Amino acid sequence: MSGQPSAVSVQPRLSHSPLPTHHSRSIGILGGGLAGLALAALLGQRGHAVTVYERDRAGGKLRRVTVGGLVFDTGPGLFTFPEVWRAFLARLGEADPLDLRPLPGGLGVHHTPFGPVPLPVPLDHPLRAAWEAYLRPAQALAPHLGTLLTTPPRLGDPTFRQASAALFRATGGYLTAEAWVRARRLPPALAHAVRTHALNAGLAPQDAPSLYALVPALVADSVLRPAQGMGALLDTLLALGAARGVQVREGSEVVRVDAEAARLTLKGGEVRRHDLLVSALDPARLAALLGRPVRSPVARRTVSGVALYAALPGPAPLPVTSVLPPADFGTFRRAVRAGAWPPDTLALVHADGPRLAVLLTAPATAQDLSPEHPWVRAQVQRVERTLGVPGLLASARDLLALPPSHYAAGGHPGGAIYGAALPAWRGGPLHPQRYHPQPKLWQVGTGVHPGGGIPAILGGALIVDRLMGERGL
Ligand SMILES: Cc1cc2nc3c(=O)[nH]c(=O)nc-3n(C[C@H](O)[C@H](O)[C@H](O)COP(=O)(O)OP(=O)(O)OC[C@H]3O[C@@H](n4cnc5c(N)ncnc54)[C@H](O)[C@@H]3O)c2cc1C
Numbered sequence: 423m424s425g426q427p428s429a430v431s432v433q434p435r436l437s438h439s440p441l442p443t444h445h446s447r448s449i450g451i452l453g454g455g456l457a458g459l460a461l462a463a464l465l466g467q468r469g470h471a472v473t474v475y476e477r478d479r480a481g482g483k484l485r486r487v488t489v490g491g492l493v494f495d496t497g498p499g500l501f502t503f504p505e506v507w508r509a510f511l512a513r514l515g516e517a518d519p520l521d522l523r524p525l526p527g528g529l530g531v532h533h534t535p536f537g538p539v540p541l542p543v544p545l546d547h548p549l550r551a552a553w554e555a556y557l558r559p560a561q562a563l564a565p566h567l568g569t570l571l572t573t574p575p576r577l578g579d580p581t582f583r584q585a586s587a588a589l590f591r592a593t594g595g596y597l598t599a600e601a602w603v604r605a606r607r608l609p610p611a612l613a614h615a616v617r618t619h620a621l622n623a624g625l626a627p628q629d630a631p632s633l634y635a636l637v638p639a640l641v642a643d644s645v646l647r648p649a650q651g652m653g654a655l656l657d658t659l660l661a662l663g664a665a666r667g668v669q670v671r672e673g674s675e676v677v678r679v680d681a682e683a684a685r686l687t688l689k690g691g692e693v694r695r696h697d698l699l700v701s702a703l704d705p706a707r708l709a710a711l712l713g714r715p716v717r718s719p720v721a722r723r724t725v726s727g728v729a730l731y732a733a734l735p736g737p738a739p740l741p742v743t744s745v746l747p748p749a750d751f752g753t754f755r756r757a758v759r760a761g762a763w764p765p766d767t768l769a770l771v772h773a774d775g776p777r778l779a780v781l782l783t784a785p786a787t788a789q790d791l792s793p794e795h796p797w798v799r800a801q802v803q804r805v806e807r808t809l810g811v812p813g814l815l816a817s818a819r820d821l822l823a824l825p826p827s828h829y830a831a832g833g834h835p836g837g838a839i840y841g842a843a844l845p846a847w848r849g850g851p852l853h854p855q856r857y858h859p860q861p862k863l864w865q866v867g868t869g870v871h872p873g874g875g876i877p878a879i880l881g882g883a884l885i886v887d888r889l890m891g892e893r894g895l
Pocket residue numbers: 452453454455456457458475476477478479480481482483484496497498499500501502674675676677702703704707727729781829831832833839840866867868869874875876877879
């Protein structure tokens with residue numbers, strides 16, 4: 423278990439930067455999750471003196487834990503849209519120290535009510551022709567994805583304009599993933615598997631922007647993971663920051679923020695002044711630190727989860743990734759919106775030798791659920807029944823459960839995994855977010871980057887870095 427950087431080869435910096443040079447500022451970043459650490463490295467690259475304040479350990483939702491003597495990386499399991507990671511490294515002038523490898527089985531086998539569907543659909547599968555037809559609209563969009571995820575959304579920018587036009591063509595002008603899938607008239611099993619991917623990013627297909635329906639097509643051939651596990655991403659971000667003088671203060675909880683004076687107070691009373699602050703926290707958490715009223719902690723559009731990490735006595739007889747979608751997305755959506763338990767929820771199962779991770783999607787109501795909770799037990803039984811492995815979790819030598827209350831402790835107050843979701847018409851990459859809410863305060867992270875996964879937050883860090891650069895910072 424360690425948040426320490428391991429030895430990664432950090433290449434020399436580029437001697438030439440495409441951005442203007444600036445006076446060095448003292449910048450305080452609140453939150454040492456992936457977003458805060460990514461922006462810290464970018465700002466360090468410009469010569470700023472950056473300090474990251476982290477209440478717990480660096481990494482946020484991504485962290486290494488030991489369960490039954492086995493090391494697990496909690497949180498994100500799939501590394502997608504590697505072009506965003508490459509753009510991030512290019513801005514730092516670094517070669518890629520992550521040995522990213524395709525995950526066997528891609529997005530995994532989707533156990534839909536209409537039968538199992540592996541994504542990508544293999545050549546000899548009866549759904550192959552339908553899959554190829556489904557891929558077509560995404561093909562012209564794929565080259566623009568990097569731009570959409572890493573460029574400030576401004577129609578005055580010709581590159582962005584081209585990319586948004588490609589997005590508009592691929593999505594056919596449909597607003598939601600549900601509307602897009604219906605219009606394509608996909609076979610029911612494939613349609614169900616595709617809809618699941620909106621949910622995989624925290625939103626029911628009826629609430630997700632239509633781009634989400636294209637995600638399986640856009641990522642199916644590049645579902646990756648570092649050879650050393652996802653924890654290698656954290657090590658790399660820490661090392662890239664350290665090489666640029668970034669100070670990461672773990673165990674330093676910010677308890678008050680004065681944004682006008684760029685001053686923050688740490689638990690214990692220490693007051694720190696900077697020239698600028700960046701919040702890499704959930705916006706509701708930031709509002710509380712600024713002394714502003716915080717709206718209901720329950721996120722109604724998106725989800726939290728119960729993650730179970732099990733150390734098994736031997737390798738699980740399962741594919742690397744299995745996906746169990748809810749039987750009916752409408753029922754699921756109604757339950758989540760009411761803060762109630764969906765009768766059958768989205769379950770993601772990752773098997774890696776004797777390591778088993780089961781992620782059960784749950785309403786974002788900050789509840790503290792144990793593995794013995796009747797809903798959790800029922801969902802685990804459904805997983806075991808569907809995958810033909812009865813009693814698998816009960817056989818575990820050791821088990822760690824991370825419930826919504828865990829994600830609420832340092833993230834969105836309801837434990838929303840991807841932060842509070844925006845309505846479909848404000849989600850996706852086409853809308854400017856609140857990157858710069860006050861003159862001396864900027865924002866990155868899940869809360870201001872719709873979609874919320876690693877590509878969105880890395881891309882968001884690149885956007886904020888560029889906007890700051892344009893303001894002479
Ligand atoms: C179970 C699970 C599965 C996921 N799967 C995937 C996946 O397969 N692929 C993918 O791309 N993404 C996935 N994600 C999403 C991904 O993990 C997140 O998008 C990402 O980690 C969010 O990073 P962040 O820095 O924005 O937020 P966080 O990780 O929440 O970081 C915020 C940090 O701020 C700190 N903090 C909070 N309050 C304070 C304070 N007052 N003072 C100081 N520090 C504070 C917290 O301790 C935390 O470290 C998954 C997430 C979960 C939970």
